[in-house]
Amino acid sequence: MLGDITLGQYYPGNSFVHCLDPRTKILVTLLLIVAIFLAQSVPAYVALWVMVFFVIAISKLPFLLVFKSVKPLLFIILLTLAMHVFVGQGETVLYQWKFIRITQEGIAMGIKMSMRLMLLLMISSVLTFTTSPIVLTDGIESLLRPFRCIGVPAHELAMMMTIALRFIPTLLEETDRIIKAQTSRGADFQSGNILQKAKNMLPILIPLFISAFRRADDLAVAMEARCYRGGEGRTRMHQLAYRGGDAAAFVFGIAMIVFLVLLRWGPLAAKL
Amino acid sequence: MSIELEHVSFTYSKGTPYEKEVLHDISLTIEKGEFVAIIGHTGSGKSTLIQHLNGLLHPTKGKALLDGTDLSGKTKEARAARGKVGMVFQYPEHQLFAETVYEDVAFGPRNLGLTEDEVEQRVREALQFVGLDYDALAQRSPFNLSGGQMRRVAIAGVVSMKPDYLILDEPSAGLDPGARRDVFREILSLYKKQGIGIIMVTHSMEDALQFANRLLVVYDGRIIMDGKPAALFRERRKELQDVGLDIPEIYKLKDALRAKGLAIPETVTDTASLLKEIRKRKGLK
Numbered sequence: 001m002l003g004d005i006t007l008g009q010y011y012p013g014n015s016f017v018h019c020l021d022p023r024t025k026i027l028v029t030l031l032l033i034v035a036i037f038l039a040q041s042v043p044a045y046v047a048l049w050v051m052v053f054f055v056i057a058i059s060k061l062p063f064l065l066v067f068k069s070v071k072p073l074l075f076i077i078l079l080t081l082a083m084h085v086f087v088g089q090g091e092t093v094l095y096q097w098k099f100i101r102i103t104q105e106g107i108a109m110g111i112k113m114s115m116r117l118m119l120l121l122m123i124s125s126v127l128t129f130t131t132s133p134i135v136l137t138d139g140i141e142s143l144l145r146p147f148r149c150i151g152v153p154a155h156e157l158a159m160m161m162t163i164a165l166r167f168i169p170t171l172l173e174e175t176d177r178i179i180k181a182q183t184s185r186g187a188d189f190q191s192g193n194i195l196q197k198a199k200n201m202l203p204i205l206i207p208l209f210i211s212a213f214r215r216a217d218d219l220a221v222a223m224e225a226r227c228y229r230g231g232e233g234r235t236r237m238h239q240l241a242y243r244g245g246d247a248a249a250f251v252f253g254i255a256m257i258v259f260l261v262l263l264r265w266g267p268l269a270a271k272l
Numbered sequence: 273m274s275i276e277l278e279h280v281s282f283t284y285s286k287g288t289p290y291e292k293e294v295l296h297d298i299s300l301t302i303e304k305g306e307f308v309a310i311i312g313h314t315g316s317g318k319s320t321l322i323q324h325l326n327g328l329l330h331p332t333k334g335k336a337l338l339d340g341t342d343l344s345g346k347t348k349e350a351r352a353a354r355g356k357v358g359m360v361f362q363y364p365e366h367q368l369f370a371e372t373v374y375e376d377v378a379f380g381p382r383n384l385g386l387t388e389d390e391v392e393q394r395v396r397e398a399l400q401f402v403g404l405d406y407d408a409l410a411q412r413s414p415f416n417l418s419g420g421q422m423r424r425v426a427i428a429g430v431v432s433m434k435p436d437y438l439i440l441d442e443p444s445a446g447l448d449p450g451a452r453r454d455v456f457r458e459i460l461s462l463y464k465k466q467g468i469g470i471i472m473v474t475h476s477m478e479d480a481l482q483f484a485n486r487l488l489v490v491y492d493g494r495i496i497m498d499g500k501p502a503a504l505f506r507e508r509r510k511e512l513q514d515v516g517l518d519i520p521e522i523y524k525l526k527d528a529l530r531a532k533g534l535a536i537p538e539t540v541t542d543t544a545s546l547l548k549e550i551r552k553r554k555g556l557k
Contacts, residue, residue, distance in 0.1 A: 174366075180328045181367040184359040185429060186383030203379065206369035210415070 009069070009125065010132045016245060017059035017130045022139025024246040029127045031253030036119050038260040045115055047263070051256060052122050059130050069125035070118050077114045084110030133165045142240055155231025163219070171212060178207050273304035273339060275325050275357065275437060275469070280334035282320055294320050295493045297334070304436055304469045309480035309501065311473075312490030313516045318473050321490060322439050325471060326357035355384065358435030362442050364426035365419065373399070373417075373425050374410040380433040398432035399425075402458050420451030424458070431462065437469040438462070444479070456483065477520040481505060481541055491515045502541050522546060 017025070032051070039048055056066050070077070087099070088106020095102040128136070141158030148154055179189070182203045189200050262268070282295040294317045302308055302325070312318045323329040324336045327343035327350070336343045341353040361367065370376035374395055381394040399406045402424035409417070414425050423443075430438065443459065444452040460483060463470050474480055480487055481501045489497035489504070489512065496515065497504055504512070509519045522543065526536045534553055540546050550556075 177361055178367050180323070181359065181361050181364065182379075184326055184328060184354070184357075185380040185433060186355055187379070188383065203367075203369045207367050211366055 009128050011061055011065065011129045013060055013130065015058060015060040015130070017055070017126065019245065020130075020249055021240055021242050021246050022131050022135045023143055023240060024242065024249050025127050025131055026136075026139050026143060028249045028253040029124060031250075031257055032123050033120060035253075035256040035260045036116060036123070038257065038264055039116070040112075040264055044260055044263045045112065047259065048119055052119055055123065055126055059126055061126065061129050066122050066125055066129065069129075070121050073117065073121060077117050080117060081110040081114040084113055134162060137161045137165065138236075138238070138240060155234070159231070167212075167215065170215070171208070174211055175204065175208055178204050273436065273469075275302045276300070276335075276337045277324060277331075278335045278337065280324055280331040280336060282324065282329060283332045284320075286332065293332075293493065295324075295331075298493075298495055299334075300488075300495060300498075302437070302469055302471060305467055306486055307463055307470045307472070307484045308486045308488060309472050309474055309484035310488045310490060311475070311477070311480055311517060316490045317493040318490050319441060320493075322359070322441060322471060322473060325437070325439055326359050327354040328359065355433065356436045358430040358433050358438045360427055360430050360438065360440045360443060362445055363423075364430075364443075365414075365422035368414040368422060368426055368429075371413060372411050373404075373414050376414050376425060377428045377432050380429055384433065394432045394434070395428075398428040401431050401462055402428045403454060404428065418451075420447055420454065423447065423451070423455065427455070427458070435468065437471065440470070440472045442473055442475065444474075444476070459483075477505070477518055478522075481520045481522075489515070489517065502539075506538055 020028075032055075035051075036048055039045055053063075056063055084106050085102060086106075087101065088103055088109055090103030090105025090109075092104040093101060094104060094107075131139070137158050140161075141154050144152050144154035144157065183189075187200065187203055189197070189204075192200065277298050277300040280295055280298045280300075281293060283291060283293045285291050298321065310318050310322065320329060324331060324343075327336065330336070330344035338353040338356060341349050343350060343353055343357075368376050370379065377395045377398055378391050381391045386394065395410070396406050399410065404421065404424055409421075409425075414422060417425065427440075427443070438459075440459065443455055447455065456479070459470065459472075462468065472479075472484065484501050487497070487499060487501040487504050488495050497508060497511070505519045505523055509523070512519060520541075522541065526540065526546070529536050529550070534550065536546065536549050536553075540549055
């Protein structure tokens with residue numbers, strides 16, 4: 001029942017992208033997002049699509065999987081497209097009826113904007129597809145560490161995220177079991193009005209809360225027993241380390257930005 | 273009266289990269305009045321199998337029937353059929369939720385749509401069956417009881433539905449020996465007095481030998497053995513050990529005694545009669 005919910009969307013693999021340092025992946029993803037926002041002309045968008053396909057190809061992810069990541073936001077993408085098409089600004093009017101004004105510029109803008117959203121979604125899901133949530137958290141912790149001096153509790157945030165991620169599947173499993181147990185005692189979660197339905201959830205929620213507190217308590221004792229005392233002076237089993245591939249990834253990210261800056265403001269920009 | 277599985281296969285997370293078939297073409301009939309023990313190591317598919325017996329999981333292929341009614345159906349009959357198979361999960365005390373013991377045990381009967389008088393009657397009977405004192409405990413919070421008592425309240429919550437079949441997933445896990453004995457005594461008396469069918473998942477070969485009159489061995493999503501526990505432990509111990517299971521200690525003890533020249537008959541399966549045999553053979557009183 002609930003087991004079908006995949007948390008995060010890590011797609012196990014051993015490709016070049018999978019093996020990059022998480023910090024590299026986060027930073028290069030940010031660079032590529034900047035690059036996406038720089039695009040304006042048709043060649044720039046072509047370049048971006050090529051780039052996204054290239055990245056997916058070297059991550060050895062199924063293309064369809066990455067395309068599916070667009071689905072949850074499909075409505076917003078279509079809305080963006082519709083807004084630009086139907087109420088867009090522009091000179092070349094193709095069709096007009098009352099307040100609806102379809103212009104060539106509007107259509108072009110709509111396509112660009114929705115493509116931008118799709119590219120953003122796809123490139124950021126490559127990050128989450130190739131990086132397990134735990135490793136991602138390590139990367140975030142490491143990247144936030146310099147900001148500690150201005151009061152960002154990097155370690156504590158990362159620890160909370162790690163614990164939350166660790167326990168979501170456990171609690172889902174627990175919920176599943178409780179639902180089944182109460183179902184086999186004839187509980188009905190479907191019928192009735194909202195109030196009735198909410199009341200019917202109590203036999204699930206109460207045991208779930210109790211078990212969450214019990215687990216939290218056990219975990220606290222277990223951490224205490226292993227002398228956990230916060231992030232100060234703590235070493236890690238898996239040290240993050242930049243390697244040759246990471247340098248290549250950074251070069252790729254920066255090259256993309258430089259390329260798109262040239263396409264927009266460079267000597268050839270006027271002709272495009 | 274029987275639960276039937278006809279060529280049941282089950283696949284988890286169908287259509288995702290994590291797709292996995294955990295039951296392969298299982299056919300099985302369990303009659304009312306049987307006491308079936310299911311053994312198999314962790315991940316063999318036992319839990320998945322028992323959830324098919326009361327319609328919590330629906331077969332990907334094949335059918336699960338109770339007296340001919342498909343358990344996966346959406347009809348009223350299917351719902352009623354599912355209600356006839358009670359399920360006690362592992363650590364059932366983790367599913368307690370009500371403010372009082374009475375309310376928790378009454379949850380099932382109320383869902384059956386019984387009158388308040390009948391509900392009270394059911395709760396009294398169920399608590400008595402699991403050996404808890406109605407007058408002393410009914411109005412107490414289930415969360416203030418001891419572990420063994422909590423588990424019995426949870427079992428009472430299923431027993432109060434008066435199921436024709438009762439499925440128990442490791443009913444004694446995590447209990448101390450005293451509470452363990454109590455729980456088994458109550459299950460056994462329930463079985464004998466009400467003549468219901470009991471299906472019990474266990475990791476203890478001793479329990480399977482002592483209580484069950486039929487033993488199913490599940491390995492890798494298949495039932496590889498099905499028969500009388502004593503016969504299986506006697507004749508197929510090599511196979512049992514090959515699939516990561518064991519035989520009861522008493523069989524090992526008998527082997528050791530035989531190696532020392534004491535001819536203990538195969539029919540001896542409990543400590544009391546073993547002791548009697550040893551005394552007899554040694555000429556002791």
